[in-house]
Amino acid sequence: xxxxxSDKTLSVSSIECxxxxxxxxxxxxxxxxxxxPVDIVMVLDRSGSMAGSPLANLKNGAKKFIDIIDEATDSAxxxxxxxxxxxxxxxxxxxAKQDTQLITSVSQLRAAVDAxxxxxRTNHADAFTKALQLFDAxxxxxRIIVLFTDGRTTAGTDAAPIAQAxxxxxxxxxxxxxxxxxxxxxxxxxxxxSEPASSYVAITPDDEELEKLFGDLAQNISxxxxxxxxxxxxxxxxxxxxxxxxxxxxxxxxxxxxxxQWKIDALGVGxxxxxxxxxxxxxVGSFTGEMEVNxxxxxxxxxxxxxxxxxxxxTVHCGSSVQPEHCPEPVNITVDGCEDALExxxxxxxxxxxxxxxxxxxxxxxxxxxxxxxxxxVLTEVxxxxxxxxxxxxxxxxxxxxxxxxxxxxxxxIKFVLPEDLDVSGGSSNGICGSRHLRARLFANYIDNDFSxxxxxx
Numbered sequence: 001x002x003x004x005x006s007d008k009t010l011s012v013s014s015i016e017c018x019x020x021x022x023x024x025x026x027x028x029x030x031x032x033x034x035x036x037p038v039d040i041v042m043v044l045d046r047s048g049s050m051a052g053s054p055l056a057n058l059k060n061g062a063k064k065f066i067d068i069i070d071e072a073t074d075s076a077x078x079x080x081x082x083x084x085x086x087x088x089x090x091x092x093x094x095x096a097k098q099d100t101q102l103i104t105s106v107s108q109l110r111a112a113v114d115a116x117x118x119x120x121r122t123n124h125a126d127a128f129t130k131a132l133q134l135f136d137a138x139x140x141x142x143r144i145i146v147l148f149t150d151g152r153t154t155a156g157t158d159a160a161p162i163a164q165a166x167x168x169x170x171x172x173x174x175x176x177x178x179x180x181x182x183x184x185x186x187x188x189x190x191x192x193x194s195e196p197a198s199s200y201v202a203i204t205p206d207d208e209e210l211e212k213l214f215g216d217l218a219q220n221i222s223x224x225x226x227x228x229x230x231x232x233x234x235x236x237x238x239x240x241x242x243x244x245x246x247x248x249x250x251x252x253x254x255x256x257x258x259x260x261q262w263k264i265d266a267l268g269v270g271x272x273x274x275x276x277x278x279x280x281x282x283x284v285g286s287f288t289g290e291m292e293v294n295x296x297x298x299x300x301x302x303x304x305x306x307x308x309x310x311x312x313x314x315t316v317h318c319g320s321s322v323q324p325e326h327c328p329e330p331v332n333i334t335v336d337g338c339e340d341a342l343e344x345x346x347x348x349x350x351x352x353x354x355x356x357x358x359x360x361x362x363x364x365x366x367x368x369x370x371x372x373x374x375x376x377x378v379l380t381e382v383x384x385x386x387x388x389x390x391x392x393x394x395x396x397x398x399x400x401x402x403x404x405x406x407x408x409x410x411x412x413x414i415k416f417v418l419p420e421d422l423d424v425s426g427g428s429s430n431g432i433c434g435s436r437h438l439r440a441r442l443f444a445n446y447i448d449n450d451f452s453x454x455x456x457x458x
Contacts, residue, residue: 003226003268003301004028004217005174005199008309010293017318020242020282023293025233025309027275028199029225029268030142030172033072037084038221039102039141040069041131045149047093050118054150054178054207061214062089062113065146068215070106072222079106084141088134089113092127093120094155102134123156124149124192132166142272143171146217147192148210150178152185163192172272176213177203199274225268228302231277234259234295238285238316249275258295288318355419356436362414364398364444366406372447373398373409379416382437383424391438392416400448 011022030036042062050058066087067077074082081087086102089112099112127147135143145166153159163173175189190197202213229250235241235258244252250264260279267273281293290313299307331346360377367373375396380388394414401407418436 003305003307004030004221005202006299006307006309007199007201008294008297008312010312010314012314014315014317015283017288017316018283020280021314022278023235023281025231025262025277025297026196026199027226027229027264027267027307028194028196028272029275030221030272033069033083033085033222037073037086037141038144039086039088039135039139040144040146040221041088041090041102041134043096043127043131043145043147044089044091044113044116045093045122045127045151046091046116046118046120047122047151047154048119049122049151054210055116055118057207057210058148059113059116061211062148063110064211065214065218066106066109066113068218068222072218077106080104081106086141088131090127090131090134091116092123092130093118095123096126096130098130098134102136121155122149122151122153124153124159124188125156125162128159128162128166128192132162132171135171143169144221145171145173146176147173148176148178149184149189150207152183153188160188160191167194173200174217175201176210176217177201178207178210179203179205194272194274196274196276199276225266225273226264226301226303226305227266227269229262229264229267230300231262232259232296232298233262233279234297235281235293236291236295238283238287238291239281239293240284241279242282243280245278247275247277249273252277252279283316286318288316290315355417358416358418358438359412360414360416360440361410361412362442364409364411367398367401367409368406368446369403370400370448372400374445374447375411376443377414378441378443380439380441381418381424382439388439389424391418397447 005026005028007026009024015021042065044058044062046055069085069087070079070081071077073085074080081104086104087109088102089099089109091097091099099115100108103109131145167173173193175193177184177186177189184203186203189201189203193200204210204213237258240257241254241260244254244260246252247262249267250262252260252262254260262277264275267275292311292313294311297309333342333344335342358379362375364373364375375398377394379391379393381391382388394416396411396414398409398411401409
């Protein structure tokens with residue numbers, strides 16, 4: 001049957017700047033449908049939310065699935081599913097109905113799909129119960145349930161125990177979800193589906209994608225298991241792969257700071273198999289916001305399976321990001337040799353942005369005579385979370401005084417410019433009149449001391 005599902009998931013949806021997260025790649029493969037016949041029960045949601053285009057697109061997808069299986073089992077769309085394989089239809093709303101038994105007639109299967117009408121609530125438990133009743137315990141065929149639903153359970157009992165019992169009996173469960181009609185319970189789909197859930201669950205928000213989802217699943221079910229698989233993963237340059245776990249199938253190794261390669265000799269050749277690989281990725285760039293984790297994922301195998309992986313996104317929070325203003329174009333001024341005063345027209349100047357000037361005065365206590373003082377002022381602004389943001393550093397040299405005793409020295413006009421586009425205090429809603437919360441730290445030390453080199457003694 002080939003690769004029946006492929007997925008890529010992230011351990012989290014958002015991180016802080018520089019943090020790490022886990023990425024999981026998943027594959028599922030099945031043996032050839034010609035040499036390993038299957039009994040497939042399609043379990044289709046016909047509840048009220050499916051009215052209109054969702055039901056129409058579901059019907060197209062289900063019929064495409066049937067046609068592909070028909071051709072795959074005997075190399076021709078001859079109206080009969082061959083090779084010992086069979087398909088049955090179960091539909092459900094308030095209750096479930098066995099629309100057909102496990103049969104080989106393509107025309108009867110297509111007619112059952114065309115007859116579906118929407119209406120009622122969503123009873124997943126009865127859907128699983130009716131599907132399991134179709135399987136023949138005496139048959140040696142592999143048993144597969146393909147469940148489609150567009151909603152949460154609103155009628156009947158909990159479906160989880162029934163799905164668990166089915167999987168315990170060897171039934172393989174695929175779950176297709178349509179999330180665009182009011183939402184589905186993704187955790188429930190993952191619990192119902194075979195493991196790993198990431199390999200047996202497919203969800204789309206667009207009902208126009210249903211035909212493609214059903215078609216891709218049928219194509220992959222009908223192919224043989226995959227051999228000599230090579231997957232090359234390359235992450236976005238804003239990330240770096242820091243660790244690779246041992247996969248449950250095959251081997252994996254780093255090929256560079258942002259790339260790895262996963263090799264599997266064979267998957268799904270003798271029976272249904274899933275393969276997973278987990279690796280750790282760390283954010284290393286300066287970009288903040290939502291970004292794609294993938295740069296590319298390339299898949300090849302000896303059997304020609306066509307496999308694509310999703311491209312999940314993650315949100316990175318790196319705090320406030322300010323793009324500095326460009327430096328203004330310089331104005332050239334020439335002073336001739338004998339000129340001691342010059343008047344020059346520097347042109348027109350427009351204000352680039354609003355801002356304020358903060359002026360600080362400070363008195364230095366008990367400064368001794370003939371000693372210069374180095375004064376430093378560090379200014380920060382405090383946001384609503386109490387986090388400080390740098391706003392400037394000024395250093396000043398205070399000249400030495402010549403009085404006979406230590407004196408207090410007042411230093412005036414230590415100025416900082418505070419552009420309004422750097423406001424993190426939360427007062428920007430009031431324009432330039434909003435409150436801004438600042439902190440100043442001052443440091444002072446003597447520059448001059450009494451140290452002198454010792455004279456050499458002969």
